[in-house]
Amino acid sequence: MITSQLISYFNETINDHDRFVEQWKRTSGGKVIGFLLTDVPEELIHAAGFFPYGICGSNVGQERVDAHLQNWACSLVRSSFALALQGRLDFLDGLIIPQTCDTTRMVSGIWKHARPLPLMENYLLPRQVDRPSARTYLVGELTRLKGRLENYRGTVITNDEISKSISLYNSNRKLLRRIFSLHEQNPECISNRNLYALIRAALIMPREILNDHLRQLVDALQQDCQSSSAAAQTRLIISGSVIEPLEILDYIDQAGGVVVGDDLQNGWRYIEADVRESGDPLEALADYQINRIPFAAYDTVSNPRRHFLVHLASQKQAQGVIFLHLKYCETENYDYYDNMQAFNKISIPTLRIETEFGGSSMGQLSTRVQAFMEMVGGEV
Amino acid sequence: MITAGVDAGNKYTRVVILKDGQVLAKGEVVSGFNQQKAADDSFNLALQEAGLSKENVNYVIATGAGKTEVAFSNSNITDLTAATKGAKFICPTARFVVDVGAEESRVAKIDKDGRVVDFAVNEKCAAGAGSFVEAMSRALEIPIEQMGELSLQSTKTVQINAQCAVFAESEVVSLIHANTAKKDIANAVNDAMASRIMSMVRRVGVEKDLVIIGGMANNRGFVKSMEDGLEMKVVLPAEPNFVGALGAAVVAAEKALNV
Numbered sequence: 013m014i015t016s017q018l019i020s021y022f023n024e025t026i027n028d029h030d031r032f033v034e035q036w037k038r039t040s041g042g043k044v045i046g047f048l049l050t051d052v053p054e055e056l057i058h059a060a061g062f063f064p065y066g067i068c069g070s071n072v073g074q075e076r077v078d079a080h081l082q083n084w085a086c087s088l089v090r091s092s093f094a095l096a097l098q099g100r101l102d103f104l105d106g107l108i109i110p111q112t113c114d115t116t117r118m119v120s121g122i123w124k125h126a127r128p129l130p131l132m133e134n135y136l137l138p139r140q141v142d143r144p145s146a147r148t149y150l151v152g153e154l155t156r157l158k159g160r161l162e163n164y165r166g167t168v169i170t171n172d173e174i175s176k177s178i179s180l181y182n183s184n185r186k187l188l189r190r191i192f193s194l195h196e197q198n199p200e201c202i203s204n205r206n207l208y209a210l211i212r213a214a215l216i217m218p219r220e221i222l223n224d225h226l227r228q229l230v231d232a233l234q235q236d237c238q239s240s241s242a243a244a245q246t247r248l249i250i251s252g253s254v255i256e257p258l259e260i261l262d263y264i265d266q267a268g269g270v271v272v273g274d275d276l277q278n279g280w281r282y283i284e285a286d287v288r289e290s291g292d293p294l295e296a297l298a299d300y301q302i303n304r305i306p307f308a309a310y311d312t313v314s315n316p317r318r319h320f321l322v323h324l325a326s327q328k329q330a331q332g333v334i335f336l337h338l339k340y341c342e343t344e345n346y347d348y349y350d351n352m353q354a355f356n357k358i359s360i361p362t363l364r365i366e367t368e369f370g371g372s373s374m375g376q377l378s379t380r381v382q383a384f385m386e387m388v389g390g391e392v
Numbered sequence: 393m394i395t396a397g398v399d400a401g402n403k404y405t406r407v408v409i410l411k412d413g414q415v416l417a418k419g420e421v422v423s424g425f426n427q428q429k430a431a432d433d434s435f436n437l438a439l440q441e442a443g444l445s446k447e448n449v450n451y452v453i454a455t456g457a458g459k460t461e462v463a464f465s466n467s468n469i470t471d472l473t474a475a476t477k478g479a480k481f482i483c484p485t486a487r488f489v490v491d492v493g494a495e496e497s498r499v500a501k502i503d504k505d506g507r508v509v510d511f512a513v514n515e516k517c518a519a520g521a522g523s524f525v526e527a528m529s530r531a532l533e534i535p536i537e538q539m540g541e542l543s544l545q546s547t548k549t550v551q552i553n554a555q556c557a558v559f560a561e562s563e564v565v566s567l568i569h570a571n572t573a574k575k576d577i578a579n580a581v582n583d584a585m586a587s588r589i590m591s592m593v594r595r596v597g598v599e600k601d602l603v604i605i606g607g608m609a610n611n612r613g614f615v616k617s618m619e620d621g622l623e624m625k626v627v628l629p630a631e632p633n634f635v636g637a638l639g640a641a642v643v644a645a646e647k648a649l650n651v
Contacts, residue, residue: 114397203465375457380513387508
């Protein structure tokens with residue numbers, strides 16, 4: 013009972029996220045700094061005393077966007093921008109855009125022009141992650157961003173403040189990893205859909221509120237898991253930019269699949285590691301970023317994404333891989349062939365699904381997932 | 393042992409009754425708005441033809457877009473599995489199945505045991521489904537059944553370039569206004585359709601024997617366009633519309649053995 017109440021709370025929060033943030037703002041008097049997915053150092057924004065809010069795209073109409081962005085820009089950015097143009101992000105005091113691809117690079121100027129905010133900043137990730145200079149560069153970039161946040165706040169952000177924020181975010185990731193592991197052991201206990209809803213909630217809720225609820229949920233789930241036994245499930249990996257639409261997880265749930273890992277910006281990738289809590293906090297944040305799971309626009313030459321994916325699949329004993337690609341995400345599409353071939357070599361079947369915020373055809377999606385599960389599970 | 397397969401399609405609901413590996417009877421009705429009624433009606437038609445009652449049937453499997461609405465089925469499978477099982481039953485050497493229905497098309501590569509190795513399904517677009525050809529036949533004012541025969545008489549290659557069914561229709565209208573012969577337009581429509589299906593086939597990787605099933609397999613012009621494009625002969629079942637229901641009945645027979 014406690015579990016279902018808590019899960020409902022998280023689902024209601026993500027469904028009604030703008031109202032949730034507006035209410036938080038009214039009661040706390042705090043400031044909200046939005047960011048586009050992904051890899052923005054939320055710990056630094058939090059250390060400055062602001063609430064970092066991840067803009068995760070939406071299913072709202074994109075009629076207003078066409079006046080500003082081409083229709084071949086990816087729907088994650090288009091639908092996020094649509095929220096701003098419709099006034100549904102008016103609670104933002106600032107916006108930080110990580111420049112990870114052509115679209116994020118170009119939208120920053122357009123956003124600044126169309127919906128200016130008191131603090132607007134780009135976050136420039138290194139392009140060649142392998143090079144020794146990447147770390148030095150990133151520490152410099154984090155220092156620059158820290159300076160911009162200090163200017164906006166009016167006072168210096170101390171190392172102690174950053175360390176406290178790092179510790180808070182680490183504790184959040186630990187709680188989510190614990191839930192992920194309970195899900196992996198027994199998806200009856202927490203479904204694919206509900207697990208990923210929690211990770212999405214983490215992007216749009218202040219950590220203090222989130223952790224409090226997650227701790228209660230972990231306690232409740234540990235009890236639930238003890239009292240229910242795990243049925244055999246088909247183990248899957250999802251690879252892509254973001255999990256969209258969330259309904260795909262329902263179809264996997266219905267077909268008896270359990271997602272055991274991913275490289276999604278709002279999935280396992282978001283919670284898989286912690287930031288070092290000793291030494292210089294900016295250097296720790298840089299190291300954390302350099303060692304993050306690769307994605308299409310942030311990849312290394314020495315340990316490319318396909319190696320990571322194959323390793324993850326064997327480590328998690330995955331039986332199938334679903335590539336979830338956003339339409340017009342060039343970087344994902346260019347990676348696809350190599351990634352798919354890497355799984356072909358080790359005889360793990362794959363399925364590629366192209367999705368679009370607000371444009372996915374659910375009936376077909378359900379058939380394709382079900383057919384893939386029949387193929388992988390070998391039931392018929 | 394007697395089993396039945398129900399293919400609750402977007403346009404038609406079809407039933408095949410199977411007894412010890414032999415087709416006993418078939419039923420077909422328009423799906424309409426009430427899928428459950430269509431399933432009941434087509435099942436009753438088939439039972440009547442076979443001289444059986446529902447109680448004589450050991451196991452029923454549903455497939456197709458309305459599969460979950462078939463109340464009397466024991467379980468359901470996807471269209472893809474039904475298509476491959478049915479094609480394999482008809483043609484044991486089949487290694488590739490192309491199924492073009494009214495609203496969806498799908499292609500699948502299968503191994504020698506009939507298991508699906510890889511597949512593709514048309515994305516949310518009518519241009520790769522039978523309804524596209526139906527809309528074009530309306531624009532040409534000829535019955536859909538004649539689209540195939542007419543296109544085989546074509547003497548001139550005309551192209552339809554639009555990737556969208558609605559824009560393709562406006563291209564067809566432009567061709568009509570330019571006094572292009574109906575047979576050449578019909579041929580262009582079948583070529584355009586085959587081109588979309590072949591792009592899915594190539595994505596998965598074509599293999600012999602290739603079986604074409606679904607309503608479009610009745611269109612000889614489309615089949616010829618496919619054979620020309622793929623540079624190979626294809627296998628055509630006698631009643632391609634019933635292969636999905638047949639495949640469901642085959643799986644039902646396998647399941648019934650394990651019950």
